[in-house]
Amino acid sequence: MAEFEIRRVEPGDAAGLARVHACPKVMANTLQVPYPSAASWTERLARFGPEDVLLVAVVGGEPIGAAGLHLNPGRRRAHAAGLHVGVADDHQGRGIGSALVAELVRMADGWLNLLRIELTVFEDNLPALALYRRHGFVIEGTHRGFAFRDGLYVDALAMARLHPRMKKELRPTSLDSGS
Numbered sequence: 001m002a003e004f005e006i007r008r009v010e011p012g013d014a015a016g017l018a019r020v021h022a023c024p025k026v027m028a029n030t031l032q033v034p035y036p037s038a039a040s041w042t043e044r045l046a047r048f049g050p051e052d053v054l055l056v057a058v059v060g061g062e063p064i065g066a067a068g069l070h071l072n073p074g075r076r077r078a079h080a081a082g083l084h085v086g087v088a089d090d091h092q093g094r095g096i097g098s099a100l101v102a103e104l105v106r107m108a109d110g111w112l113n114l115l116r117i118e119l120t121v122f123e124d125n126l127p128a129l130a131l132y133r134r135h136g137f138v139i140e141g142t143h144r145g146f147a148f149r150d151g152l153y154v155d156a157l158a159m160a161r162l163h164p165r166m167k168k169e170l171r172p173t174s175l176d177s178g179s
Contacts, residue, residue: 003059004057004058004059004064004065004091004096004099005057005058005059006055006056006057006058006099006100006103007055007056007058008053008054008055008056009045009054009055009056009066009068010056011042011045011046013041013045013056013063013066014038014039014041014042014044014045015038015041016056016058016062016063017041017045017056017063017066018036018037018038018040018041019063019088020063020064020065020066020086020087020088021036021041021086022034022035022036023088023089023090024089025089025092026086026087026088026089028149028150029086029121029122029125029128030084030086031147048068048070049070049071049073051071052068052069052070052071053068053069053071053104053107053112054066054067054068055067055068055100055103055104057087057091057096057099057100059091063088064087064088064091064096065085065086065087065088065091065096065097065100066085066086066100067083067084067085067086067097067100067101067103067104068083068084068104069081069082069083069104069107069108069112069114069117070082070083070084071112071114079113079114079115079116080114080115080116080117080118081108081112081114081116081117081118082117082118082119083101083104083117083118083119084119085097085100085101085128085131087100092127093127097128097131098131098134098135101131101132101135102135104117105117105135105136105161108163109163109164109165114163115162115163115166116160116161116162116163117137117160117161118158118159118160119132119137119158119159119160120143120146120156120157120158120159121156121157121159122146122147122149122154122155122156122157123142123154123155123156123157124154129157132159132161135161136161136162136164137159137160137161138159138160138161139157139158139159140158140159140160141157141158142155142156142157142158143155143156143157143158
């Protein structure tokens with residue numbers, strides 16, 4: 001495989017992002033619907049906030065994967081961001097998703113002052129679960145009947161990663177003591 005580059009998403013990436021998200025595995029494991037258009041991705045990119053961090057993995061200038069951190073605008077949730085990742089089917093299993101997540105975690109910990117990174121993943125997406133666990137995410141709960149996919153309602157897992165230096169600063173909960 002050719003080496004890939006990670007950079008910030010640009011408006012001109014909309015068509016490439018539509019192609020990535022049209023891949024069967026990407027579509028099935030995100031909340032996308034079949035046949036996304038470049039126009040819908042142009043609109044989506046315009047809606048992201050200026051503080052959001054959107055990265056793209058490219059080979060020869062062509063997007064093959066993307067990931068983002070979506071910061072919360074409210075003050076009481078400013079310490080948390082949502083994570084999303086998608087890698088084109090024919091590039092999965094080659095470290096691209098891991099490189100994107102690693103870069104976003106590095107930015108969250110070192111530059112964005114985030115305590116939590118949160119995500120939702122379908123419970124049958126075993127490669128994604130392994131990826132997130134490798135980067136310190138833990139399962140916090142199950143969303144039953146979370147989304148409709150290919151004619152069925154499927155469950156999803158809520159996962160989060162806490163900043164390593166912040167874990168000891170948090171107040172213990174009743175769950176921590178086993179009560």
